[in-house]
Amino acid sequence: MHLGFRGKIFVAIFGVAAACLLLVATLVSLSLPEQTYRRIEQSLVSEAHLVADVLSTHERDLPSGAIESEAGRIGKTLSARVTLIAADGTVVGDSMVSGATLSTLENHATRPEVLQAKATGVGISRRYSHTIQTDMLYVAVTIDHPRMTMVRLALPLTEVQQQVASVRHMTLVALGVALVGALALAWIASVLLGRRLQAIASAARRFASGDLSQRVRDYERDELGTVARVLDDTVRELASRVDELRQDRARTDAILTGMVEGVMVVNSQGRVQLVNRAARAMLALDDATVGGHYLESVRHPGIAALLTDTLEGRQPPHLELSPARTPGRRLVARATPVSAPSVTGAVLVLHDITDLRRADQVRRDFVANVSHELRTPLTAIRGYVEALTDDPASVEDRARFLDVIARHVSRMERLVRDLLRLAGLDARQEPVEQSTCPLPGLLAGAIADLATIIESRRQEVTIGVAPEVTTVRTDPQKLQDAIRNLVENAVNYSPEGTRIRLDARQNGDRVAITVSDEGPGIPESDLERVFERFYRVDKARSRESGGTGLGLSIVKHLIDVLGGQVWAANRPEGGAVFTISLPLG
Ligand SMILES: Nc1ncnc2c1ncn2[C@@H]1O[C@H](COP(=O)(O)OP(=O)(O)OP(=O)(O)O)[C@@H](O)[C@H]1O
Ligand SMILES: [Mg+2]
Structure with a gap:
């Protein structure tokens, strides 16, 4: 049977208490009858002496008839049988026998107690009395009296045995009560100790499972309290270390994740210990990379060779490469050996130098x-x-x-x-001079310079400004330059006699200004490229119109400076549309 700590404490305490009690009870019940006999004997001897003393001092001249009744009186007073014996052994008085029967009594000279008293002054004997037919305790003492030489007192042993039995009974009851008390005390002690120990044990179990948040907090001034305090102190220390480590780790993780450079750490056995997000993206690695061998995950032979060389103690030069999956990108890979106390291996750092x-x-x-x-x-x-x-x-x-x-x-x-x-x-050398300006006036101003050419090409420019965007806060000169460039393009690249629209409307917290024409539009593949310097869709035509290919590039820069965006698209019904999106405020 498995006993918990509580059970063990209970068994130990109760076992010791019960053993002690049983031992005491056994000793008591063994020595009790004898002691009781002794005590009764002693008092019987004292009483006999007292009787002898009284008779020899005060009743020396008793007539023979009076002796008999005197024995009866004393016997009644002492609740014992009193026998008065003459020098020749004949019984001259007995509290239990009277009259004619007295003379029929046996001569008592040979009774053991009488013989013993004759020799030493006091005689004691336990034996069966044929006279009253029961076990008796006899005590005889000598007396200095003219009519008798011996006083004998006798008690039936049944009385003595009754006394002993009652004392024994009391002892057993006391033992029972004491055992119940011991049981209760042992139980209380085991519960209290067990509870405290259980608290410590469950705290220890929590600590072992990694939950360091709750403490034992039972600091009584005993050994268990000391264990609890030491445990708590240790765990507090541990928790703060773990916390520090976690913060360190989080910091390192944040740094590694935030880095644009790719980082991969490989241990001396070639197992990948760490790969940051940038490295994953650059080398197209999956989650299974960490823990595996770098040769299984790094598919670029150059990088693999770089790591191998570094791990073997050589110092390979850096490597410039294009990953197989993204040939448009250029990477520089460097590997350096690490030999920190806890790790040895190599660190691979990848720089994206595409830009x-x-x-x-x-x-x-x-x-x-x-x-x-x-x-x-x-x-x-x-x-x-x-x-x-x-x-x-x-x-x-x-x-x-x-x-x-x-x-x-x-x-x-x-x-x-x-x-x-x-x-x-x-170089952001042109200062931005912000002011709140009316949008219709600004748009009209942008096309004012182009009036002659618009007229010569018989084109028509319409301006539409939504009522909610009548003003805009911007650098009007720069915005006008940008719009003029867009309108100039629309005029130049659309056929004569076509219409050009200039619209402004609100779009959330921004204003969208669009320039749309009815010209040939821009090939889809060139929609982004037209903003590059010197980029022209049709070189010959542009040059013929005097264009340098810098106009849209300037527009893009101007709008950038104003904190907006510009993009080109084609209208479904034909013609190009350029949109400038600016923050309203
Ligand atoms: N509205 C438009 N319709 C069709 N093509 C356009 C339009 N606007 C621009 N493009 C194309 O985009 C190219 C680049 O335009 P951009 O304004 O940068 O240069 P440019 O007009 O040739 O010269 P610059 O404006 O410097 O005088 C033009 O050459 C033209 O091919
Ligand atoms: Mg232009």
Whole structure:
């Protein structure tokens, strides 16, 4: 049978108490009868002496008839049998026997107690009395009296046995009561101790399962209290360490997750310990990567070789690569060995340099484009200037040549002006001067400069401003420049005699300004590219119209500076529509 701690305590306490009680009870019941006999014997001896003393002092001259009745009187007083014996052993008085029967009594000279008293002064004997037919205790003492030499007192042993039995009974009752008391005390003690211990045990179990929030809190000034306090202190310490670790971990996780660089940590056995989000995305890794071998998850042979080399103690140079799944991206991978006290292995760091490379490409393209755009007018100017200097032509030719030269110069001027403006906007050198301005006036102002060309192309521009967006808070000059550029394009790229619409309406907390035309529209694939520098859908046509391909790029920069967006789309019914979206306030 399995006993809990409570059961064990109970059994121990109750067992000890019961054993002690039983031992005491046994000792008591063993020594009790003898002690009781002794005590009764002693008092019987004292009483006998007292009787002898009284008789020898005060009743020396008793007649023989009076002796008999005297024995009866004393016997009644003492509740004992009194026998008075003469020197020759004949009984001269007995409280139990009277008259004629007395003379028939046996001679008592040979009774053991009488013999013993004769020798030592006091005789004691336990035996069966044929006279009154019961077990008796006899005590005899000598007496100094002219008519008798011995006084004997006798008590029936049944009385003595009754006394012993009652004492024994009392002892048993006391034992029973004491055992019940011990049972109750043992139970209370075991419950109290058991409860405290159980609290400690269940707290320990909670701690083991990782719940460190609740404490034992039972700090009595005993060993259990000490155990509880030590446990609580340990757990408090542990909880704060765990908390620190958790915070550390959360910090590290936050840093790793927030990093744009991809990070992968591999231990010395090649098992992946950690991969951050960026690395997962760059190398197209799944959740099963962590814990597995890097050769199973990293599919790029170059990166695998980089890690292998690093783990084998070499120091490979960094690697530039394009992931197989996203060939458009460029990554730089670096691996360095780690040898912290708890981990050894390698850390792989991946930088995405796609934007860097693209910016590089844009810069190169830009320089090439600028050079090209400048060379064309310069070549033309140089040709005409040479023609003018080499061969003095007719006056009309001269005027025509100079006119061409002037056109190319102004085109170059425009180009340089646009480039400078773009550079200025790019570097945010143009200050933004915000003011609240009426939108209809602003839109009308934007097309005012284009009135001549609109008229010459027999086009019609209609302005529609929704009543809820009559004013807008912005830099009016920049917004006007942007709209003028869009309207200019609409005028240039749509056929003569078509209509152009300029609308403004509210869209949530923003205002949307659209320029739509009835021209050819823009091929879907070019809708985003038209905002790039020098990008023209139809190079020949644009150049013919004097365009440099910088107009929409400037528009995009202007709207950027104003905190808005601009995009191009095609209308379902044909024609392009450009939308500028600006915050209202
Ligand atoms: N409304 C439009 N309809 C059709 N195509 C357009 C329209 N607006 C612009 N495009 C196309 O987008 C290209 C880029 O326009 P952008 O304004 O940047 O340059 P550009 O007009 O050629 O020269 P610039 O405006 O610098 O004088 C144009 O060359 C043209 O092909
Ligand atoms: Mg343009």
